Amino acid sequence: MNIMYLAMANIRKSKSAAASLFIFIVVAALLLNIGLMVITQINAFFDRKVEQLNDPHVTIMMNQASYHSNFREFTANQPGVTETEEEKSINIDMAKFIFGDGELSSSVIIFNADAKRRMGPLKLVEKRKPSSTNEIFVPYSFKTSGGYELGDNFTITYQDKKYEYRIGGFFETTMMGTNNIGVMKFMLPEPSYLKLVDELDHQSEGMVLSVMTEDQTQSSKLKNDLIKEFQQSTEETNSYIEGLDVELVKSVNTLTINIVATILVAFAAIIVLVSLIVIKFRVSNSIEDGMANIGVLKAIGYTSRQILASIILQFILIAFSASVAGIALSYILMPFFGGIISSLSGLIWHQTVDIMINLVSIFLVTFSVVVVTLLSAIRVRRILPVAALRGGIQTHSFRKNYFPLEKAKGSLHFLLAIKSMLAHAKQNVMILLIMIALTFASIFSVVLYYNIASDKTAFVNLFGAEPANIYIAVKPDADTKGLLSNIEQMDHVRKVNIFDLIETRIDGQTVYTNVTDHYDQLENNIVYEGRQPKFENEISISWVVSSQINKGIGDTVEVEFGNEAGSYLVTGISQSIGNSGQVAALTMGGMQQLRSDYKGSTLYVYLDGISNNDFIKNVHEQYGDIIIETLDIDENIESQTGMYTAAVFAVMLMVLAITVLVVVMILYLVIKTMIIKRKKEFGVMKAIGYSTIQLMNQISISFLPVIITGVVIGGLLGYFFTNPMLSILLSSAGVKRLDFIIHVPIILMICAGIFILANIVSMIVSRRIKKISAYGLIAE
């Protein structure tokens, strides 16, 4: 007899079980392949885009007044610099425009679309025809995340003036293409550009220096060096010099994509685990059921190795064909994930076939199947032919009569169900593990979604943002403290703080430093070790900065601002995803050490019982003459997090859908197998007078404790380990401690949902018992 024939016969014998396993492995291979392809291709994809679009590796933006004619020459002489380009631009510090679900405030750099440039030339991916006079070209993310289409109206609000345009085209750019970088790039046709230059003040006249390097991994250092040099060389007192480098932009743009891809791989691992548990269960069952057959095969001279091969082969056939199918399917679904990548990066994802990753996915799945099958079936070698022919009596183990009916308390059906549960301990351990894994995965994804899409407080806190309601930028000559006191007196104002963000250098690193005197009043304490500064000689730094400069709590660091420098004692270590984790915090007194006339220029207002818009209106009416601008922080956050919401929602839906599928299929498989295996037993019970509904109840009750235990353990793991797991996932982005809100009622709802689903499925599947007649048993 051929081993392949034996394997195929085994598959045919248990078609539905083979089909369920096939589906699990298809799903696992699909997720694994997508996840691995994205993780391995995303960096290369970004680098390729930089090359294709000829985008600069470093971009330095400044106001024209700060620019010095020798900056370009200085830059060109830096080691590793291959090309430089300078270009005039319009730099708007705080432009407001609608993006996604809200109004976004962002720095904007506007270029002349008709100017000749080598680096970052305008390459439209969509263009409106025919073109109109007041059109504007915007990054592709405006289409994928911003909700714009060609021809839509687009209004930029700056210093309370509105500038109206129509979207004339979308372009790809790696440098300033998404709203998570803090600065966005627009392009205007020359007439519109020149008109806008005339309309705006001189402060908006900007200059952009683009730099290409031999090695883009050195771009961060080059950017820091250039900014330091330019800040020191400029004679302008109100200088504005900012920079972006390709490594920073890549890490910011690919962060969420990597997290989504990691979740896909992690979930694929869970599905593979579920499949392996099912395989273990099926192999054990098939050995017990086919014990006599094994005996016959051994008796007629088949070696244990041949019998093992026939068992393993059937699972290899299923695993291999399902992996190939899953990988083929992943290419069909990849455009959907490509859409998520495009919305997160603002770049068009072109899917390529990655044979190596495909082979790795197939190998990982098939190899783990082979190992588990081998380990589960290895006991075949120890079974003697004579024992197998006797039906493997020695494999039965009746160690204990659990819950003897004579003594145990409880209803008959409950006791019989519990007996059945304990008699099938191995199978129930399998269900338990699967329920734990799936409940945990569901809670993980729902917590992720809740914190990113519903209550965003913890998610926003990760960025280091202070969750006030209104941001007010005060004119330089105004009395900031006086305005603070006045606003404090206004109705519906809960509290007001001076809370600035300024760019400093700490031990040579560019660091975004918060300044306030009231860290104890902030609602997002980003310090996770030590404390925020209290005195003028103290500072807290992020762990990213801490590891860059190799200093921690108790050490002294040198902080530079403009041409001044001072030493500060580190009192705390903080975390933040925003500004690449390069953040620090000083007191007002501390800042005054570097600039004696420093008095703060930004107020953070916390409201209670009034809409943000109404408050902004009121504050402008009363203090409009000393305010540069106001910002609705809530709306800004809404607008900035919209694209994360879409990505995480897709992941959550996928995880929940797969959870439902797996719960349904596992219970279907287990109960069906159990009914077939216990057909004789159920027939006897029907013969002695048990009704179908009584037996159905017994089956359901026998699964109940396992399902409840699995759901409870999964729920507890979800409650206690979702934050630590997310912290690990986000650690590369600068997160050390994560406090996502985990609502117990939501966990309870998920657990109850899974529990109800599992019970409905077990009741429906156990209806098969109806088909077993007592007479059918006898006739057999």
Next chain:
Amino acid sequence: MKKTIIKTEKLCKTFSTSGIQQHVLKNLDIHLVEEDFTIIMGSSGSGKSTLLYAISGMDKPTLGDIDFAGKNLSTLNNDQLAVFRRNHCGFVFQQIYLLDNMSVLDNVLASGLLVNKNKRELVKKSKELLKQVGIDESSWFKFPAQLSGGEAQRVGIVRALINSPKILFADEPTGALNSASSERVLDVFTNVNRNGQSVVMVTHDIQTALRGNRILYLRDGVICGDLQLGAYSEKENDERQEKLKHFLAEMGW
């Protein structure tokens, strides 16, 4: 005058296999009375087991009526039949069919607790019955796989008797046992019948059939012989055997 427990009218059972109809029972009119030990005999395929399971509510007839203790079984659905069986019938099978994940005592109680909720009383009765059939205390907590065939079948009889059925149905109960074990099992049947328990048993073994007081002979789905043999007595065994052999010879056995 003994009371009729089961009365069938024009009982028919037809099986359909691959479109071919096979009429296994044909218009049977049977009366079974209380306290009788009725033996159903016949050659293989004559419909013995089919008749046993039809009149016991284990299977539904194709046509005809079965009046069992005043109820027409033909009108009951599957769950009503289950309730009927637990209250009125006891079954002993050739393959024994004890529940192998339960101890001896639990096997009996799993059946008894369906009807009698008084656990203490039921446990006492189970133990008494087990003792009566020769299963001593040392075996009560064993699993079926740890019993001999004869012991297991005697447990099967106790399980069938625990709810004091109107009729004890047995389908070749000694078919899988050696002769010594068979004798002990048959003695149990004889004893319970002497205590007033009605028994209907299918067999093709003459020694087994001798235990009955009435022999029904089935051929091609029709009762073609009905022998009144009288109550079993070991002393009259030879005479009964002669009478039965003669009857069977007449039936073409």
